[in-house]
Amino acid sequence: MKPSEIIDHPFGSAYAMRLGAKAPWLGHLPGPKTEAWRFTPLRTLASTPFVPASASNDVDVTELPRGLPLIAGAARLVLVNGAYRADLSDREFGQGLTVSTAQEFASSARSPLALLNAAYAAAGISIDAAGAGLRPIHLISIGAAGAEPLAFHPRLRITVAPAASLTIIESHVGLPGQTYFSNPVTEIVLAEKASLRRYVSVAEDSEAFHLATTTISIAAGGSLEAFHLGLGGALVRQEISVRFEGRGAAARLNGAYALSGRAHHDFTTVMDHNVPDCHSSQVFKGVADGDSHGVFQGRIHVARDSQRSDARQLHKALFLSRGPQIDCKPELEIYADDVQCAHGAATGEIDHDHLFYLMSRGIDPATARSLLVEGFLTEAVIEVSVPDVQAHFIDAIRTWLKSREIARGRP
Amino acid sequence: MALLEIKNLHASVAGKAILKGITLALEPGTVHAIMGPNGTGKSTLSNVIAGREGYDVTEGEVLLDGKNVLAMSADERARAGIFLAFQYPVEIPGVTTSAFLKTALNAKRRAEGKTEVDAMEFLKLVKAKTAALGMPYDMIKRALNVGFSGGEKKRAEVLQMTLLEPRLAILDETDSGLDIDALKVVSEGVNSLRAPDRAFLVITHYQRLLDYIVPDHVHVLAHGRIAASGGKELAVELEAEGYAKYLDAAA
Ligand SMILES: Nc1ncnc2c1ncn2[C@@H]1O[C@H](COP(=O)(O)OP(=O)(O)OP(=O)(O)O)[C@@H](O)[C@H]1O
Ligand SMILES: [Mg+2]
Numbered sequence: 001m002k003p004s005e006i007i008d009h010p011f012g013s014a015y016a017m018r019l020g021a022k023a024p025w026l027g028h029l030p031g032p033k034t035e036a037w038r039f040t041p042l043r044t045l046a047s048t049p050f051v052p053a054s055a056s057n058d059v060d061v062t063e064l065p066r067g068l069p070l071i072a073g074a075a076r077l078v079l080v081n082g083a084y085r086a087d088l089s090d091r092e093f094g095q096g097l098t099v100s101t102a103q104e105f106a107s108s109a110r111s112p113l114a115l116l117n118a119a120y121a122a123a124g125i126s127i128d129a130a131g132a133g134l135r136p137i138h139l140i141s142i143g144a145a146g147a148e149p150l151a152f153h154p155r156l157r158i159t160v161a162p163a164a165s166l167t168i169i170e171s172h173v174g175l176p177g178q179t180y181f182s183n184p185v186t187e188i189v190l191a192e193k194a195s196l197r198r199y200v201s202v203a204e205d206s207e208a209f210h211l212a213t214t215t216i217s218i219a220a221g222g223s224l225e226a227f228h229l230g231l232g233g234a235l236v237r238q239e240i241s242v243r244f245e246g247r248g249a250a251a252r253l254n255g256a257y258a259l260s261g262r263a264h265h266d267f268t269t270v271m272d273h274n275v276p277d278c279h280s281s282q283v284f285k286g287v288a289d290g291d292s293h294g295v296f297q298g299r300i301h302v303a304r305d306s307q308r309s310d311a312r313q314l315h316k317a318l319f320l321s322r323g324p325q326i327d328c329k330p331e332l333e334i335y336a337d338d339v340q341c342a343h344g345a346a347t348g349e350i351d352h353d354h355l356f357y358l359m360s361r362g363i364d365p366a367t368a369r370s371l372l373v374e375g376f377l378t379e380a381v382i383e384v385s386v387p388d389v390q391a392h393f394i395d396a397i398r399t400w401l402k403s404r405e406i407a408r409g410r411p
Numbered sequence: 412m413a414l415l416e417i418k419n420l421h422a423s424v425a426g427k428a429i430l431k432g433i434t435l436a437l438e439p440g441t442v443h444a445i446m447g448p449n450g451t452g453k454s455t456l457s458n459v460i461a462g463r464e465g466y467d468v469t470e471g472e473v474l475l476d477g478k479n480v481l482a483m484s485a486d487e488r489a490r491a492g493i494f495l496a497f498q499y500p501v502e503i504p505g506v507t508t509s510a511f512l513k514t515a516l517n518a519k520r521r522a523e524g525k526t527e528v529d530a531m532e533f534l535k536l537v538k539a540k541t542a543a544l545g546m547p548y549d550m551i552k553r554a555l556n557v558g559f560s561g562g563e564k565k566r567a568e569v570l571q572m573t574l575l576e577p578r579l580a581i582l583d584e585t586d587s588g589l590d591i592d593a594l595k596v597v598s599e600g601v602n603s604l605r606a607p608d609r610a611f612l613v614i615t616h617y618q619r620l621l622d623y624i625v626p627d628h629v630h631v632l633a634h635g636r637i638a639a640s641g642g643k644e645l646a647v648e649l650e651a652e653g654y655a656k657y658l659d660a661a662a
Contacts, residue, residue: 375505
């Protein structure tokens with residue numbers, strides 16, 4: 001959607017005021033009565049006086065934060081407060097990859113947040129991949145607010161040409177102790193027999209908001225493998241919609257979250273079997289401690305003529321204490337009759353027999369619990385087919401577990 | 412002083428009395444075997460000694476080197492030297508056997524004031540121990556006990572025991588599920604650990620195991636009590652005659 005098209009929308013006024021004014025869009029965010037946002041209230045977001053990111057209020061970021069994954073051979077793309085930073089990014093992407101910045105492009109996403117993004121996005125980045133043997137891309141989005149809470153709206157489009165294959169890793173991080181709102185919109189188009197591996201890690205600061213909207217369309221014979229890690233933030237939502245547009249396509253959509261303190265994380269997925277003969281599988285696992293809140297909403301839609309669809313979905317979560325809340329809402333809308341569909345959801349606590357087994361070998365209870373939590377989440381992370389990335393995600397989970405122990409006063 | 416002393420131990424599960432006054436002393440360097448019918452409390456006794464939750468000790472004491480075991484948590488007991496090879500080892504998805512072994516080994520070494528083993532030393536150690544037990548080394552890369560066959564689980568228990576070198580090893584039907592060759596290999600593993608400062612409590616239904624791990628004492632557990640004690644010949648007699656006479660006597 002072009003900015004000119006949205007002038008009639010409530011956010012149109014926001015667009016008109018994008019330079020300087022305190023955000024007038026806050027009153028137009030979805031409220032608790034909107035079903036899709038029932039578990040993820042935006043009150044706190046709406047009551048924070050964000051200002052749009054602009055060159056004048058940017059904090060000067062001259063180097064990358066620590067703890068980012070090192071992916072061999074990857075080409076780096078860096079965004080600071082949603083704006084592309086040539087000085088921190090690679091210039092050469094190698095054959096078959098075209099990366100263009102300062103692009104305005106339409107997005108098919110029509111949610112309020114996507115419209116907000118369209119109104120405010122500084123400039124989009126578009127990545128077009130063709131051919132095989134392409135360099136992986138590592139996209140790093142850094143939130144760096146100054147004195148005032150900052151809102152920014154990264155906009156990304158990825159297209160993969162017929163039979164081409166691309167791997168992209170995304171790290172969403174922030175400088176510590178800052179209040180910012182990242183509202184990324186990503187549109188992904190996979191052509192026939194194209195394949196994409198996308199690995200997203202969201203580890204925002206505990207004061208930060210991150211509401212990501214991703215739409216993915218897959219043509220005949222195309223395949224997607226995606227993993228999303230959520231390690232916190234004041235309010236994080238990763239909303240991913242996949243739509244099959246041609247037969248014989250496959251999508252593996254997986255994720256894990258680990259929450260402590262007052263973190264809120266929401267995975268919302270839509271798997272749209274719009275055509276026959278496609279496969280989808282989803283494995284999401286999470287753990288919640290402190291007063292955190294985990295949400296999984298997964299909708300599977302199989303259209304009337306989408307015969308021989310195979311759709312699977314699993315969400316499992318562990319309570320690590322009595323404080324957290326976990327909401328899980330699977331929705332199956334199956335209109336075809338020749339369909340394989342399985343979904344499972346389970347929440348529980350750490351198994352006492354498992355804990356006793358480890359303790360009976362001399363392992364103290366806190367370490368035993370950490371091992372079990374790591375094991376529980378690892379079961380989802382092993383879905384990641386790139387070993388470097390898998391190892392990085394497991395390391396990130398270990399670091400999270402350590403910080404939790406430190407927070408409890410253990411060395 | 413006895414290495415392990417059980418004095419008049421009474422324990423119940425879910426309000427039901429299972430152990431009804433067990434008294435047993437294991438001197439250092441000895442192997443004690445316990446035999447007895449199904450459901451008489453052999454595993455209950457092992458679990459109470461190892462510190463599993465869900466058992467109420469209503470009377471009696473358990474002492475390791477004179478120290479009150481019942482006041483310790485399960486992990487403290489393990490670091491004090493108690494090891495239980497489980498009758499039914501649990502499967503723990505996602506936790507690799509190697510990560511588990513290394514954590515357990517280093518917990519023990521720290522408790523003993525030793526330095527932790529590094530990745531290389533650990534690898535060498537585990538290679539040697541798995542080879543001795545006829546286990547493929549790659550098994551330690553798998554999730555703990557997940558998908559292991561019955562016999563593989565039992566070998567893995569013995570592997571843990573040989574790594575942790577406990578002062579008191581309780582083997583709860585470690586022989587069940589083992590094929591004839593595995594029985595020999597596992598027995599050799601146990602025998603290699605026999606030492607003057609270590610004791611074993613071997614629970615079994617089969618005299619055959621005791622041909623390989625020759626016990627100093629054999630006890631019959633029936634209805635939650637030690638109904639008879641003797642030497643190795645008692646196991647031979649049980650094999651021939653069954654438990655009928657002890658069940659009548661104890662009832
Ligand atoms: N959680 C429980 N709730 C109720 N009864 C229990 C529980 N655990 C054990 N028991 C009972 O305690 C008794 C002793 O069980 P235990 O496992 O100690 O027997 P065992 O001598 O090891 O038998 P086996 O030779 O079959 O292994 C049994 O009758 C068993 O059913
Ligand atoms: Mg038993």
